[in-house]
Structures are given as C-alpha cells and as structure tokens.
Amino acid sequence: MSIFLSPLSLCVALLAAWGVLGLLGLVRPADTRFVARGLFPLGALCGAALAVAAGAALAMPVEREVLPIGLPDLPVHLRCDALSSVFLFLLGASSAGISLFAAGYFRREEGTPPGLLGFQYHLFLAAMGFVILADDAYSFMVAWETMALSSYFLVITQHRIPEIRRAGFLYLLIAHVGAIAILLSFGIMQGGSWRFTFDAMREAHLAPGWAVASFALALFGFGAKAGLVPLHVWLPEAHPAAPSPVSALMSGVMLKTAVYGFLRFAFDLLGHPVWWLGLFPIVIGLFTAVFGVVFAAAQSDMKRLLAYSSIENLGIIFAGIGLAIVFLGVDMRPLAALALIAVLYHTVNHAFMKSLLFIGTGAVLHATGQRNLGQLGGLIHRMPWVAWLTLVGVMAIAGLPPLNGFVSEWLLLQAFLFAPDVPRPFVNMLLPMGAAVVALAAALAGYVMVKFFGVVFLGQPREPALAQARDAGTLKRLGLAWLAAGCVLLGIFPVQVIGALQRVTRQLNVGALSDTAGSWWQLVPLPDRHASYSPIIFLLVVAAVIAVTSAMVRFVFHRRYRRGPAWDCGFGRADARMQDTAEGFGQPIRHVFQPFFSMLRELPSPFDAIPRYRVVVGDRIWGALYAPIEGVVQRAANAVAWLQQGKISTYLLYSFVTLLVLLAVVL
Amino acid sequence: MNAVTWITQIVEALVALTAAPLFVGWVNQCRAWLQNRRAPSIWLPYRGIGKLFMKDALIADSASPLFRAAPYIVFGLMVTAAAIIPSMGTRLPFTSVADAIALVGLLAAARFFISLAAMDIGTAFGTLGARREMLVGFLAEPALLMVIFVASMISATTALPLIAERLATQDFALYPSLAFTAVAFTMVLLAENARIPIDNPATHLELTMIHEAMLLEYSARHLALMEWAAALKLFNYACIGFALFIPWGIPPGEVGPELLAASLPVLAAKLAVAGAGLALIETVSAKLRVFRAPEFLASAFIFAVLGMLVHLLLEN
Numbered sequence: 001m002s003i004f005l006s007p008l009s010l011c012v013a014l015l016a017a018w019g020v021l022g023l024l025g026l027v028r029p030a031d032t033r034f035v036a037r038g039l040f041p042l043g044a045l046c047g048a049a050l051a052v053a054a055g056a057a058l059a060m061p062v063e064r065e066v067l068p069i070g071l072p073d074l075p076v077h078l079r080c081d082a083l084s085s086v087f088l089f090l091l092g093a094s095s096a097g098i099s100l101f102a103a104g105y106f107r108r109e110e111g112t113p114p115g116l117l118g119f120q121y122h123l124f125l126a127a128m129g130f131v132i133l134a135d136d137a138y139s140f141m142v143a144w145e146t147m148a149l150s151s152y153f154l155v156i157t158q159h160r161i162p163e164i165r166r167a168g169f170l171y172l173l174i175a176h177v178g179a180i181a182i183l184l185s186f187g188i189m190q191g192g193s194w195r196f197t198f199d200a201m202r203e204a205h206l207a208p209g210w211a212v213a214s215f216a217l218a219l220f221g222f223g224a225k226a227g228l229v230p231l232h233v234w235l236p237e238a239h240p241a242a243p244s245p246v247s248a249l250m251s252g253v254m255l256k257t258a259v260y261g262f263l264r265f266a267f268d269l270l271g272h273p274v275w276w277l278g279l280f281p282i283v284i285g286l287f288t289a290v291f292g293v294v295f296a297a298a299q300s301d302m303k304r305l306l307a308y309s310s311i312e313n314l315g316i317i318f319a320g321i322g323l324a325i326v327f328l329g330v331d332m333r334p335l336a337a338l339a340l341i342a343v344l345y346h347t348v349n350h351a352f353m354k355s356l357l358f359i360g361t362g363a364v365l366h367a368t369g370q371r372n373l374g375q376l377g378g379l380i381h382r383m384p385w386v387a388w389l390t391l392v393g394v395m396a397i398a399g400l401p402p403l404n405g406f407v408s409e410w411l412l413l414q415a416f417l418f419a420p421d422v423p424r425p426f427v428n429m430l431l432p433m434g435a436a437v438v439a440l441a442a443a444l445a446g447y448v449m450v451k452f453f454g455v456v457f458l459g460q461p462r463e464p465a466l467a468q469a470r471d472a473g474t475l476k477r478l479g480l481a482w483l484a485a486g487c488v489l490l491g492i493f494p495v496q497v498i499g500a501l502q503r504v505t506r507q508l509n510v511g512a513l514s515d516t517a518g519s520w521w522q523l524v525p526l527p528d529r530h531a532s533y534s535p536i537i538f539l540l541v542v543a544a545v546i547a548v549t550s551a552m553v554r555f556v557f558h559r560r561y562r563r564g565p566a567w568d569c570g571f572g573r574a575d576a577r578m579q580d581t582a583e584g585f586g587q588p589i590r591h592v593f594q595p596f597f598s599m600l601r602e603l604p605s606p607f608d609a610i611p612r613y614r615v616v617v618g619d620r621i622w623g624a625l626y627a628p629i630e631g632v633v634q635r636a637a638n639a640v641a642w643l644q645q646g647k648i649s650t651y652l653l654y655s656f657v658t659l660l661v662l663l664a665v666v667l
Numbered sequence: 668m669n670a671v672t673w674i675t676q677i678v679e680a681l682v683a684l685t686a687a688p689l690f691v692g693w694v695n696q697c698r699a700w701l702q703n704r705r706a707p708s709i710w711l712p713y714r715g716i717g718k719l720f721m722k723d724a725l726i727a728d729s730a731s732p733l734f735r736a737a738p739y740i741v742f743g744l745m746v747t748a749a750a751i752i753p754s755m756g757t758r759l760p761f762t763s764v765a766d767a768i769a770l771v772g773l774l775a776a777a778r779f780f781i782s783l784a785a786m787d788i789g790t791a792f793g794t795l796g797a798r799r800e801m802l803v804g805f806l807a808e809p810a811l812l813m814v815i816f817v818a819s820m821i822s823a824t825t826a827l828p829l830i831a832e833r834l835a836t837q838d839f840a841l842y843p844s845l846a847f848t849a850v851a852f853t854m855v856l857l858a859e860n861a862r863i864p865i866d867n868p869a870t871h872l873e874l875t876m877i878h879e880a881m882l883l884e885y886s887a888r889h890l891a892l893m894e895w896a897a898a899l900k901l902f903n904y905a906c907i908g909f910a911l912f913i914p915w916g917i918p919p920g921e922v923g924p925e926l927l928a929a930s931l932p933v934l935a936a937k938l939a940v941a942g943a944g945l946a947l948i949e950t951v952s953a954k955l956r957v958f959r960a961p962e963f964l965a966s967a968f969i970f971a972v973l974g975m976l977v978h979l980l981l982e983n
Contacts, residue, residue, distance in 0.1 A: 378789065380731045391733075400776040401769055410768055417816060417825065420979055429979040435816055436972055439809035446775055446808075447801045450782045454797060459789030460729050522763070531766045531825040538747070538764050538773075546743035553720070553888050561724035566788050566884060580786075580794030588802045592961045 007057035008065055008080040008133075011088055014050045015129040018043060022122030029115025032107060039118050040103035041475070043125070047099055050092030050129070058085040058503055064135065070142075077197050079135035082504040083268070086344055087132045087260045093486060094252050094351045095125055101359040101479025102245035104472065105366065111158040117243075124150040124249065131257050137186040137196040144182070144257075148175040151254060154246040155238050167237035174234040178224030182261070185217035189269055201269045211270060215277050218265045219284075225258035226314045229288045230621045236295075239307035240371065244362025247303055251310045252355030259317055259347050266325060267340075267508045275329020279427070281322030286434055288315030289441040294596050296448045297589035298617050300373045300582040302361045305452055306354065309397065312441055313350045317343055319434060320412050323419070324510070326431070330422055333511030338525055339415040340510055341501045346408035348497075349396065349490055353405060356393035356483035357452075360386055363476055364456060367469040373452075373582035378461040382469040385477050387457040392484040396491065398449040399442045402535035404490035407497075407523075409442050414531055444589075451585040460576035492535045494523045583615070590617065598623060675927055676750065676759045682931070683749035687902040688712035688895065690938055697946035712898060719891035727788045727884050737784035738885065738892035744777040745899040754906040755930045757828035757919050766825040767815040770907075771808060774859075777896070778804045785881035796880025799957060803865060803877065806964035807855045813971030814848040814855070817978050818911045821845070827910055835914035844982060847974030849912050854967035856908065857948065860901045864955045865963065875957060905941050906934075913937060 021043050025035045057063070057080050067076040080088075102121070106114055127150055130143035152175070156168035190196055191204030206214065220231075227235040239247045266273055292311030299305035320343035327336035361371070363386040370376055380387035396403040416438060419431030461467060472480070490497060502512045513525050522534040553559070568574035590597060598618040604611035645651075692709040699706035708714075726735065750761045751770055765773065782797040782804075819825040821842060822833035858865040861878035870876065882893050910917065916933035918926040955963055 378729070380733065380787075381729075395776070395779065398775075398779060399772065400779055401765070401772040406769070406772050410772070413768055413812075414825065417819060420820060429976065432816070432820070432975060432979065433972065436809060436813050436968075436975075439812040440805075440968075443775070443805040443808040446779060447805045450779060450786070450797065450801050454783055454786035454794070458731065458733070458783060458786040459794065529824050529826075530829050531768075532763045533766060533769050534764045538769075541750070541761070541764070542740075542743045542747050545746045546739045549742055549746075549892070550739055553892075557720045557888060558723075559888075561726050561887075563728050564725050566727035566729060566790050568790070569792075574790060576789060578791040579789050580791070580798055585794070585798050588798065588961070591958070592802075592965075 006063055007053050007060055007085075008063040008078065010053040011050060011057065011080060011129065011133065012065070012067075012078065014046050014053065014092075015126045015133075017046050018122040018126040018129070021046070022119040022126070025115040025118030025122070027115070029113045032114045035114040035118045036103050036106045039122075040099050040106070043122055044096045044099035044103065044479075047092045047094075047096035047125075051089050051096065052092075054085045054088035054092055055500075057088070058082055058500055062507070070139070074138050076139040077135035077199075078133045078139075079198070080133060082507045083260070083263060084132050086348065086501065086504055087256060088129065090256055090348050090351045091125070091128055091132065091253050094355045094483065095249065097352075097479045097482035097486070098245050098248045098252070098355050098359060099479075100482060101248075101362065101476050104475030104479070105243070105245055105359075105362055111160055112153075117154070117157060120150050120153045121246070121249075124154060124246075124254075128253060128257055132260055135198045137183075137190075137198070137201075140198075141179070141183060141186070144179060144261075147254065147257065148172070148179065151242075151246070151250055155242045155250075157243055157246070158241075164241040167234075167241040171234040171238040174224050174231060178221045178231070181217045181221030181224070185214045185221060185265070188214040188217070198264075198269055202271070206270075208274070211273065212277065215266070215270065215273055216280075218262060219280060222258040222262040222265070223284070223318070225261070226255055226318065227288075227292075227311045228284050228315065228318060229291050229311070230625050232288065232292070232311045233619065233622065233626065235311055236299075236304045236307040239310070239358075240301055240303035244303075244358055244365060247306075248355040248358035248362070251307065251358055252351045255310060255314055256347050256351055259314070259321075259343070262318070262321060263343075266321065267328075267510065272328050272509075273325055275326050275424070276427075278322040278325030278327075278329060281318045281325070282431070282434060283322075285315045285317070285319030285322060286437040286441075288312070289319065290437060290444075291315070291596065293441050293444040293448060294589060294593045295619070297444065297451065298586045298597065300586070302364070302371050302373060302376075302452070302456065303358070305373075305448065306357055306361065309445065309448060310350075310354055312445065313346070313354070313397075316409075316412065316438060316441060317346055317350070319438070320346065320415070323412075323415055323431075323434070326422060326427075327415075327418075328510060330424065332418075332421065334513055334526070335415060335418050335421075337502070337505040337511045337513055338411060338418075340505050340508075341498055341513070341525075342408050342411035342415055344501045344504060345411060345490075345494075345497060346405075349404040349408050349487070352483050352486040352490065353393045353396040356480060356487065357390065357397065359476070359479055359483070360390035360393060363472040363480070367472070368466055370463070370466075373455045375463045376456045376461075376466065377459045377576065377579065378457070378466060379469060380457040382466065383457075383471040386472050386480065389477070389480040389484045390457065391453060392487050394449045394453045396487040398446040400446070401533075402491050402539045404487050407491060407494045407533070407535070409438065410533060411525065412438060414525060414529070447589065451582065455580075455582050455585060459579045462576050462579070492539060494533070494535065495520055498523070498525070596620070671924070672758070672760050675756060675924065676761050678927060679755045679759060680746060680750040683754060683899065683902055683906075684746060686938070687749075687898040688716060690902050690905070690942055691898045693939065693942040694901075694946050697943045698949055701946055701950040712894075716891045716895055719886075719894070720888050722887040724887035724889055726886075729787075729789050730884070731787055734784050734787040734884075735889065737780045737787075738889040738896070740780050741777045742892045742896045742899075744773055744780075745896045745903065748773050748777075748903050749899055749906075751827070752903055752906045753828040753831050753910055753917055755917065755927055755934055757832045757917055759828075762828040763826070767819065767827045767830070768812065768825055770827065771812055771815065774900070774903075775804070775808055777900070781881055781893070785884075788884045790884065792880045792883050796877055796883070799877040799960075800881060803858050803960060803964060806961060806968060807858050810851055810964060810968040810971050811855045811859075813968065813975060814852045814911065817844050817848045817971065817974045820975070820978055821982070827907070831910040831914035831917055832919045834911070835917065836919060842978070842982065844974040844978035845912060847970050847977060851967045851970035851974065852908055852911065853948075854963065854970070856904045858960070858964055858967070860904060861897070862945065863949045864952045865960050867954050875954060877957075902938075905938060908941070909934075909937050
C-alpha cells in the first residue's frame with residue numbers, strides 16, 4: 001500500500017502516464033480533435049499532479065527505487081531528493097500551462113500529423129522527468145538522449161522547410177557533442193570502480209587532476225545544452241523553428257535540465273569542488289548573460305529575441321552556480337546557500353516567465369501568421385487577454401518588482417555584494433564586478449522587453465491584415481493565465497519559496513540561511529545585513545496609492561475625456577509606418593555594443609533609382625570558431641574520400657583486409 | 668511601531684508630495700537668475716498642475732487602457748519610492764519594505780511603464796522618446812546600482828536608512844570611493860531626470876527631446892500626474908543623494924513629530940543648495956547630442972566602478 005503512496009512512485013506513475021498519453025495519440029494520429037482537445041488537457045492534468053507530488057516529495061526524506069527494466073544487469077536506479085523535487089515541480093507546473101495552451105494551439109496544417117506530434121511531445125516530457133529522477137549514469141544518458149531525440153523531432157515538425165531541417169541538424173549536432181562530454185565526465189567520475197550508479201560516484205574519491213577534468217567536461221556538456229557562449233549557436237536557430245509550445249518547453253524546461261545536471265554534478269556527485277573551479281562558470285556565465293541580452297536587443301524575430309533572452313538568463317544562472325562553488329570552496333556556507341537559492345529561484349522563475357512569453361508569441365503567431373516584429377503592432381486592442389497576460393511575463397523577465405524575476409536577481413546581487421569577504425586576494429576584488437555585470441544585463445533585459453512588448457502589442461498595426469487578428473481561445477487563455485499566476489505568486493511569496501528551496505541546500509550539505517529573521521511577509525535573507533524586501537506590502541501600498549489618487553482625481557476634479565487623432569505636428573499624413581521599427585529600436589544597442597556584432601551593411605547611393613538599405617546582423621562566433629572547425633572537418637572528409645571507390649570489389653577487399661588484421665590481433 | 672511613527676511616515680510622504688513641485692520651481696528660478704532672465708514664480712509648477720487637473724483630457728484614438736493607466740501607476744510608484752527613501756527619518760516603518768536595490772527596481776518599473784505608454788499611441792515621437800529613455804536607462808540603472816553598492820560595502824548593508832545612519836554617525840573618515848561615486852551619482856541624476864546635458868526640460872526641440880517626447884500625447888489630468896511624478900522623481904533622486912553623501916541631519920532612531928519638525932529645515936536647506944547646484948550645472952553645460960549620451964552614461968558607470976575598485980583596494 002505504502003509503495004503507491006510514496007511521492008517517488010507517484011512521480012514515476014505520472015511520467016508513465018505521459019508515455020501512455022503519447023502512445024494513445026498514435027492510435028488516431030490524424031484526428032486533431034482527439035489529440036488536441038482530449039490528450040493534451042489530460043497531459044496538463046498529469047503535469048499539475050506531478051507538481052503537487054514533487055511538492056510533497058520536497059518535504060520527505062530521500063527516496064530510492066530500483067526498477068528491473070532495461071538491459072540485464074543494468075537495472076534503472078531512481079532517486080528523488082529535494083533537488084530533483086524542485087526540478088520535477090518546475091517540469092510539472094510549467095508543462096501544465098504549456099500543455100493547456102498546446103491543447104488550443106495544434107491544428108491540422110502543421111507538418112507532422114498531430115498524433116505523432118503528441119507522442120513526441122509527451123515522450124519529451126517523460127524523458128525530462130526521468131533525467132531528473134535517474135540515479136545511475138546509464139539511465140541518465142538514456143533519458144538524456146531520449147530527451148534530445150524527441151525534441152529534435154519536435155523542432156523539425158515542419159520538416160519540409162529547408163531552414164528548419166538545418167536548424168534541427170545543428171541542434172542535434174551540438175546536443176550530441178555535449179552528450180559525449182557528459183558521458184566522458186561520467187567515465188572519469190566512476191573513479192576506477194567501474195560502477196556507474198550515482199552512489200558509486202558519490203563515494204569515489206578522485207585525484208584533483210581528474211576532478212578538474214571531469215568538471216571541465218561537465219561544464220562543456222551541460223553548457224552545450226544550456227546554451228553558454230560559444231555553444232549557444234543552436235538555440236536561436238532551434239527555438240524559432242519549433243512550434244511555440246515546444247519552444248516554450250525547450251526554453252522553459254529543457255534548458256533547466258542542464259542546470260539540474262550541472263548542479264547534481266557539482267554539488268552532489270563530485271562532492272564539493274575546489275573554490276577556483278567556480279570562477280569558470282562565473283566568467284563564462286557573465287559573458288553569456290551580456291552577450292545574450294545584447295543580441296536579443298538586435299533581433300527582429302519574436303522567437304529569436306526570446307531565445308537570446310534565454311541565453312542571457314542561463315548565463316546568469318551559471319554565474320550564480322559558480323559563485324556558490326566559490327563560496328562553498330572557501331567555507332562560507334550561508335553565502336553559498338544564498339547564491340544557490342538565488343540560482344534555484346531564478347531557474348524556477350525563468351521556467352514560468354519564459355514559457356509564458358513563448359506561448360504568448362505562439363498566440364500572436366496563430367492570430368496573425370507573423371513572427372517578424374516589423375509586421376506586428378497594436379495587438380493590445382485586438383488581443384487584450386494575450387497582451388495583458390504577456391505583460392506580466394514581460395515585467396517578470398525585465399526584473400521589475402513585485403514580480404518573480406526581481407526576487408532572484410535581488411538575491412544574486414546580494415550574494416555578489418558579499419564577494420569582498422572571500423579570503424582570496426585579487427579574486428575578492430574582481431568578483432564584486434560581477435554585480436555590475438548582472439546589473440547591466442538586468443537593465444538591458446528591461447530594454448529588450450520594452451522593445452518586445454511595445455513593438456508587438458502597442459502602437460498601431462503595421463500591416464492592415466492585423467485588424468483581423470482574434471484573441472486567443474479559452475484553453476490558450478487558461479494556459480497563459482496559469483503561468484502568469486505562477487509568476488505573480490513566486491514574486492509575492494518569496495519567504496515561502498525560499499523556505500522550500502532551503503531543503504535543497506541543506507540536503508546538498510551547503511548549509512542554509514538563518515530562519516530567525518523576517519516574517520511570512522518580509523524577506524530578510526541575511527539578518528546581519530538588514531537587507532529586507534516585502535513584496536506584498538509593496539504591492540499593496542502601490543495599489544493603495546493608485547486607488548486613492550484615482551479616487552481623488554475623480555471626486556475633486558472630474559473624469560471627462562474626448563477622443564481625437566494623435567498629434568502629427570501638422571504633417572497630416574502620419575501613418576503606422578512612421579513608428580519606430582524593431583530594427584530602429586535595437587539600433588542604439590548595435591551602436592553601443594558594436595564589437596559584439598558582425599554587421600554587413602548595404603547603403604544606398606544618392607543616385608539609386610530605388611534606394612535600398614539592408615543590414616545583416618550576425619554573430620562573430622560563427623566566423624571565428626565554427627567556420628574553421630567546419631573547414632577542418634571538410635578537409636578531413638575530403639582526405640578520406642578516396643576510400644570511397646564506388647566498386648563492390650574494392651569494398652569486399654576492405655572487408656577482407658579488416659578481417660585479416662583482426663585475426664592477426666586476436667591470434 | 669506605534670501610531671506616531673505611522674503618522675510620521677504619512678507626513679513624510681505628504682511632505683515629499685507637496686515639496687516636489689516647489690523644488691522644481693526653485694530650480695527653475697535659480698536657473699533664470701543665473702541666465703539673467705526674470706525668474707518665474709516659484710509656485711508656477713503648482714499652478715500648472717492645478718490647471719491641468721481642471722481640463723478635459725484629450726486622448727488619441729489609438730490609445731489603449733495601458734496609456735490611461737500609466738500615469739496613475741507611475742505616480743503611485745514615485746509616491747511609494749518617496750515613502751521608502753529616508754528623507755526625514757531613518758526608522759520609519761515603511762523604509763524596511765524595500766532596500767536600495769529594490770528601490771532601483773521600483774524606479775526601473777516607473778521607467779518601464781512610461782516607455783510603454785509612450786509607445787502605445789504609435790507616433791514617431793513616442794517610440795523615439797521611449798527608445799531614448801530606455802537607452803539612457805539601461806546605462807544609468809547599473810551605474811546607480813554601482814553607486815549604491817559602494818555605499819553599502821562601506822556600511823555593510825543595502826538598507827538605505829542604515830547606510831545613511833552608519834555614514835552619518837561613524838567617526839569622520841575620508842572615503843575617496845565616495846567621491847568617485849558622488850560624481851557618478853550626479854551624472855545619473857542629470858540623465859535620469861531629463862536634465863542638461865542629456866535632455867532639456869525647457870524645450871520641445873524635436874530632434875533632441877527624450878522625456879517630453881514621451882509625454883507628447885498626454886493632456887489634462889494624465890499630464891498633470893506625469894509632471895508631478897517627474898517632479899517627485901527629481902525630489903527622490905535628490906533625497907537618495909542626501910542619504911548617500913550628506914546624511915547628516917537625518918534624525919537617526921525612532922522619529923516623533925518633534926524630530927520631524929527639526930529635520931524639515933535641514934532637508935529644506937539641503938534641497939535649496941542642491942537645487943542651486945543643479946541650476947548651475949545646467950547653466951554652464953551644453954546639451955550633448957543624443958548619440959553622445961551613451962558615452963556620458965558609460966563614464967558615469969566607469970566612475971562608479973572605479974569607486975568600487977578604490978574602495979576594495981584602499982579602504983578594506
């Protein structure tokens with residue numbers, strides 16, 4: 001009886017239920033109604049239940065299970081501790097909103113038949129769940145690869161378009177390069193015991209050199225999945241290619257499995273790494289954060305913009321992980337706990353807000369058929385539900401109080417401000433500069449989000465066709481509202497969230513913040529610093545001032561108004577095309593951060609009959625890093641191409657020689 | 668926390684609310700004197716706001732509800748900021764709601780809404796102003812945060828009232844880092860409040876305006892609230908500056924009515940000097956081209972970073 005009630009069994013059952021829902025989709029693959037209206041809401045229900053089960057598991061001690069499935073002598077080890085619970089919660093809660101939205105989203109005309117799409121989608125969800133629960137390298141890698149493959153097929157849903165196939169291939173390639181690095185890292189971690197359970201890795205004592213090597217491989221492998229620079233190139237290609245709910249899952253949840261993997265690796269399996277190893281994630285993460293947000297500002301495709309914004313957020317998360325490693329390495333446990341809590345908090349926040357924004361773009365895409373910012377505008381009049389719910393996500397990701405994005409950035413900044421206390425010369429002077437970079441990235445995120453929201457939803461429609469745009473249906477609204485509610489709740493109840501996240505830091509033996517200070521409405525993470533923040537009071541006071549002001553204006557004066565045309569400076573022909581374009585809004589950033597971009601400009605000459613201006617903004621890293629690698633691979637391929645003669649007799653000769661050589665080796 | 672402190676808190680916010688237009692009037696008066704013009708009445712901002720409240724609002728056809736809500740939101744955020752900033756007492760009940768970082772977040776939220784409202788109508792000026800405002804903001808905000816970080820590293824807290832209290836009560840010491848950050852803060856104050864050399868509050872010259880471009884479509888009570896909020900913003904920045912750099916005179920500890928009455932003249936004196944200084948800066952400097960604004964703000968940021976480095980190198 002008890003085995004059915006344990007949260008771990010419940011989670012496994014729910015993940016299996018996702019699998020079953022996926023298989024059900026294959027029964028009637030062409031029936032859009034059955035798959036979208038029937039299976040996806042059930043999947044959302046499973047997600048919500050998973051979030052509840054994971055919440056329950058967070059309060060319980062560590063649970064393990066060994067399932068005798070898979071290859072002989074390689075049973076699947078599962079383990080659910082506080083860290084897994086947090087990520088399972090994130091997976092369940094945000095996928096519930098996304099699946100609800102997807103129920104209203106998928107239509108017949110998408111390339112892959114809906115049943116197959118539903119199968120890939122639910123398999124993807126279940127695989128992410130098993131990545132989080134896996135407790136041996138074998139099942140971890142199987143789940144990891146299932147996740148990569150199912151998402152690859154989801155990315156190439158519209159596989160008839162060559163760019164999408166290309167984006168999918170790039171994604172698959174980098175996913176596998178990363179997976180190889182993770183595999184090698186596990187190979188080092190087993191430390192000569194040749195047992196690949198995570199328990200064996202926890203017990204293994206690695207020589208310092210090997211520990212560093214496995215850390216580097218893990219950073220590379222998980223960094224490839226997380227989109228750290230320079231391994232970020234797949235992200236802005238794959239996210240726009242996928243259907244919106246899939247982009248939301250990839251950006252909101254799948255990138256977090258990389259965070260999970262790296263946390264599991266650095267704080268659990270490897271024990272506690274040397275302090276200076278933390279500097280690498282900090283430097284790479286901070287650079288990634290600025291890089292991502294600067295490129296986000298220059299984009300004119302909604303989903304590419306959000307993809308670059310994800311790169312920024314993952315950069316901030318990895319910088320926080322590095323900071324936690326540094327603090328832990330010099331035995332400043334409460335600060336390590338603070339940094340780690342900031343990381344986990346931001347991870348959960350980003351899952352909610354980025355999923356919300358991606359499905360918001362999905363709603364816009366469906367209503368208008370446009371992904372290009374230059375052809376949108378004024379949608380707040382036509383799609384008020386989508387616009388106002390998206391505004392919540394936009395404010396959250398711009399890091400504005402009282403929403404959730406602010407809380408985690410606040411915690412991370414507090415952590416960086418303690419860096420001068422690190423007892424290592426030079427490092428303690430350079431680390432606080434990280435706070436400056438985080439502040440810069442956060443402020444730039446505000447710029448990007450004003451551009452995103454302002455150009456898409458505000459102003460006048462840039463195309464006449466936008467006047468026909470219709471607001472999202474009930475299921476889509478529910479999905480958006482679910483995620484927006486998550487953003488608000490995570491923002492105004494930080495004390496409760498941090499209380500839950502402390503279970504993770506305690507279990508990882510990182511320590512915890514002191515619980516004595518503050519109350520249920522006031523967050524005081526470090527009592528000796530007196531830094532406090534109470535979002536509920538803040539929200540109430542702002543609301544009260546607004547209400548009083550509005551009432552005063554109404555009763556003391558009046559509320560009369562008239563409508564009229566906007567002021568056009570006497571020009572008389574002002575139209576929607578005179579608004580700032582997305583490119584125009586990004587121009588100052590391109591100007592200020594010119595060294596980041598490789599720009600190709602075609603300027604018109606004064607004598608052109610039809611003047612033409614074109615600018616292509618590219619990524620320098622392609623030319624600097626990937627083009628040489630591609631060249632080497634190409635040359636190597638050409639060099640061995642002579643083996644391919646096209647004659648069967650030659651190939652038989654190869655086989656014969658190979659056999660001879662092998663026989664010679666064996667005998 | 669008794670009733671007296673709460674009343675004191677409300678009085679503090681009301682003082683900010685009423686004194687903010689007066690401060691703007693004072694700056695305008697000083698500037699007129701310095702420029703050899705006849706000064707307008709110091710009460711002119713009140714009359715302007717009062718007149719605007721009486722008028723009927725004219726709203727553009729393409730305006731959404733966001734456009735009409737934004738003045739109330741921005742005004743509400745600025746009043747809340749005024750309550751959080753320790754201008755007349757450090758132990759007021761509301762000062763613990765948000766520390767200095769949250770205060771910067773609050774100001775960022777106000778900027779966010781004013782920019783969105785500017786983009787809402789869909790005219791060339793509105794979006795142009797919004798873009799420039801965000802351009803100024805994304806550089807000014809980290810610079811302001813760095814200024815606050817230096818002060819909070821010196822005083823080991825990010826709570827603004829405690830920073831003021833500790834800087835005011837400790838033994839007198841020279842902080843070179845604070846000198847750097849004071850320069851950075853002044854530059855941020857000029858940029859954030861649409862002052863020369865970044866913006867000119869006195870003109871509507873189309874090619875260069877930032878703040879006024881965003882308000883171009885507002886009229887009547889909405890414009891009144893926006894202007895009042897802008898005055899409050901200037902007042903708030905001045906009070907942040909006082910708390911960080913000249914905290915003397917802000918009464919530490921629990922504040923009652925008598926202490927409040929004592930701190931009011933000190934605040935008035937500081938504001939008078941700061942206003943005159945602001946007018947002087949505006950008179951002796953020329954407006955920069957918009958393209959040069961990032962350089963100006965980047966140097967503010969670098970000054971703040973230098974301040975932090977100086978603190979870490981010399982003062983630890």
